[in-house]
Amino acid sequence: MDYDHLQISIYSDDASRKKRCSEKMEEMKNTQFSSTQDAASPLLHKELVGEKNVVIFELYDAVEKGDVDNFVDVLGKELAKRKVPLSDIFDQVTGAGDSLLHVAAYFGSEEIAELICCHFPELLIKRNVRGDTALHVAVSSKNLTTVKLILSQYAIEKSKHDCLKDKEITREKNKYENTPLHEAVYSGDVGVVKKILKADKDVVHCLNKSSRSPLFLSVMSPNVKILNLLLQIPFPADQPLPQCFGNSPLHAAILERNPGLIRKILGKREELIYLRDEEGGTPFHYAAYTGYVKGFRILLQNSSEKSNQSLLERNKKGNFPIHLACKRGHVEVVEEFLLHELPTNPYDLLNRKGQNILHIAAKNGKTKVVQHLLRNQKIDQRAINHRDNDGNTPLHLASINLFPRVLYFIAQDERINVNITNNDDLTARDIIDLEFDTQKTVRKFLANMVLVKARVPLKLNRMLHFQRQQSPKRNLHLKDPNTFLVAAALIVTVTFTAFLTVPGGVYSSDDPNPENRGMAVLAHKTLFWFFCIYNTISMLSSTAACALMLVAQTFDSELTHKATFFATACLFISFSFLPSVFLGAVTLVLVTNYSLKLVLVFITLVGTLFLTFCLYGFYLLTFHPIQGPVLWILIALLNYVNKPEDSSYQKAIKDKDKFV
Structure with missing residues (x-):
């Protein structure tokens, strides 16, 4: 038998001892037992981990101590006592489903792990109940020498055994779909990370169950050296800039609100600013959505030409980063965006519904953003009176979603055209009038008073008028008359x-x-x-x-x-x-x-x-009717921030075809 591969020994240079232990193992493997004894064995192999017998305590204890001679002696005694094939003993697992190789990897018993790998290489890809291989366990335990041993033994044994040929031990995933490199990043051990990258550098882009790659997770690692290592790995040749959330450390740095890491990542890999997540979001989308104005500013300062290109890109829903900032009410991000010199007017940035940034802020009830936009010189009369694909102006959208404060500020602007109707030939006040047909609430009343004060006319379309006549009315009632x-x-x-x-x-x-x-x-x-x-x-x-x-x-x-x-x-x-x-x-x-x-x-x-x-x-x-200071006081006191659940106008639009 060729024992040249046994020269990989980690802790001992005693080749004769390794040879002696290996010969004993080979002898035990070749030991034959009668069929009667074999049939009566209580250690018959079962396929499911949960049905296998628990590993013998004496063997577990021998592996923990790490003495390879003692391990072989205990193994021989158990074999003679139980009179079963050696493979049956190595089929045994702990309550957590760990094989003896898992146990050796956990305790860092390199010589025992080496012996097991040589004689039972199939255990290299055996999994415990968490789906971990022995390499996962060695990585999590930060046993660098065991990691080296397992990787080396796998490289040697792979070509010799069919069960290993179609496997890549560095790509094996546990139940959380973490590769060994994921676990290495979690552990924060630079040496282990280096060793895995040396064996397989492209594993840096593999995604786990949470769609996170090791590159993404490295941003959250306490050891910055790991991030530096992974940033040096180029993307695969067939996927230079993968549109995958898990591959973008820049997204992670923004979520972590870490300006130092953002600058470091951009300094090493400036092209990462183009990466998108699964929803098509760029780093700008992330900074705008989370309201991280400092990170947004760093991205803008990175490179004017490249930043503008990424800044003016839509996500899969058709929204620009500025749309997300308006939707979430992040005034500082909106201000930073408007201060930046852009090759286009912010008014021209429309989503797929044809809505500009004032539309977005108005329909989501973001009063502070609306006020800021109305004061900004880049938002002119065209933007304020712009009609989206449904013909709705920002005033219409604020009426549909019943935001009295937003209506108040837009309606007070001298540039507003209150006579504009949407595709249903409705003014903003018509929409409120439709809402009154279902139930008269204070919110609707205040919205209507704002539009009355602004002299928004009523031009109710006959078809929708007919529809509202058909809709049932709800009388004034108390929610809890007993109270x-x-x-x-x-x-x-x-x-x-x-x-x-x-x-x-x-x-x-x-x-x-x-x-x-x-x-x-x-x-x-x-x-x-x-x-x-x-x-x-x-x-x-x-x-x-x-x-x-x-x-x-x-x-x-x-x-x-x-x-x-x-x-x-x-x-x-x-x-x-x-x-x-x-x-x-x-x-x-x-x-x-x-x-x-x-x-x-x-x-x-x-x-x-x-x-x-x-x-x-x-x-x-x-x-x-109320107007003037009293109206404003009531609007300020009753600050509605959420959209109403019962918008009768939206229901009327959906049912319109039934009456045609």
């Missing part, structure tokens, strides 16, 4: 109790004056009269609200609508008188404690003013 009833009943209870325990108390039954017995002590005070009157009004109003809500839950929908409206008004009246009741009681009982009385009076007045504002707002929302 309303509880609130009203609580006020009734409190105000009724206030009469029984009036401020100042009552004369006792033992009072010398029979006429005073049981009467209020402070009944002669003028404030006591106000206390009683306001308390009575509050109690009767809340009682009426309770009665009306009972009616609303009992009779038909038309009566329910009216009863709910009047019950709400009664409850507001009750609320409005409660502060006066409290203030009167405080003044009566604290007439001598001026400091405390002053503080309580001040707090009560502030609360009353706030309640008055709420009541006034309710009145305006219900009975009267």
